[in-house]
Amino acid sequence: MTRLSPAARREEIIAATLRVASTKGLANTTVRDVAAEMGTSSGLIHHYFTSMDDVLAAAFEEAAGADLATTQSAMTACDGAAQQLSTFFASYTRTDYGAFQMWLDAWAEASRRPALGATSRRLNVGWQKLIATTIEDGIADGTFVCDDPDAAAWRVMSLLDGLNLQLAAHPGVIENDLVFDWAMTAMESEVGLPIGSLVRPS
Numbered sequence: 001m002t003r004l005s006p007a008a009r010r011e012e013i014i015a016a017t018l019r020v021a022s023t024k025g026l027a028n029t030t031v032r033d034v035a036a037e038m039g040t041s042s043g044l045i046h047h048y049f050t051s052m053d054d055v056l057a058a059a060f061e062e063a064a065g066a067d068l069a070t071t072q073s074a075m076t077a078c079d080g081a082a083q084q085l086s087t088f089f090a091s092y093t094r095t096d097y098g099a100f101q102m103w104l105d106a107w108a109e110a111s112r113r114p115a116l117g118a119t120s121r122r123l124n125v126g127w128q129k130l131i132a133t134t135i136e137d138g139i140a141d142g143t144f145v146c147d148d149p150d151a152a153a154w155r156v157m158s159l160l161d162g163l164n165l166q167l168a169a170h171p172g173v174i175e176n177d178l179v180f181d182w183a184m185t186a187m188e189s190e191v192g193l194p195i196g197s198l199v200r201p202s
Contacts, residue, residue: 010048010058012038017059022098026056026105026116057115060106064123067099072130081138085187086199088130089180092160100164128153135191145192152190159183 004012016037021029031052035042049055071091075084103120110117131153138144146152160183166173177200184198 006048009044013045013048013055014059014062017055018063021056021059021102021105026060026102027109029056031055051115053113053115056109056113057119060102060116061119061123063099063102064106064120068123068126068130071127075130075134081134081141081143082193082197083199084134084137085131085191086184088134089184089187089198090201100168103161104165104168128157131156131187138191143191146190152187156183156187156190159186 013034016034017029020033020037024033029052031042031045034045034055038044045055049058071088074091075087078084078087106116106120110120128150132149135144135146135149135152139146139149160179163174163179163182167176167179180201184200185195187193188195188197
């Protein structure tokens with residue numbers, strides 16, 4: 001095996017973990033699986049990570065953290081709070097089946113794997129804060145009216161994720177487009193915008 005720096009080796013382990021998890025799920029991904037994917041021994045994995053929980057947390061951070069950063073960057077480039085909220089929904093990657101399935105795995109494992117649980121909680125709050133901060137900005141410039149931006153953000157996030165759970169668990173029960181329409185309608189109601197003000201994803 002090629003000699004790599006510790007940082008590069010960790011990244012290689014994380015990449016292999018994500019490849020395995022994409023087919024087996026986070027809960028069923030083991031040190032042995034990752035080692036086999038890399039063509040190495042389990043001992044190498046343990047040399048760089050203290051536990052499988054830490055491996056999974058790092059892998060989840062890599063995937064979910066990148067999605068959050070992409071959405072945050074897209075929103076920052078927008079002009080005005082309303083456009084930022086529209087962009088939030090347009091770039092909300094947790095509606096993608098693969099990305100949402102990884103979140104489902106992380107939530108399911110959170111109580112059994114402390115490192116993974118802490119990572120998923122922190123990133124979940126990061127998504128919620130994107131909404132709450134945007135609402136606060138809209139209130140400040142007179143675009144929005146909302147008594148409790150944090151609560152509004154959690155309600156909309158919960159609706160959006162709950163609808164996505166239905167899509168993931170029961171395909172065909174509701175239409176994909178309705179997920180965004182219902183969640184964005186709820187958002188408009190939360191911030192005092194006329195229904196239909198936010199641009200629905202095409």
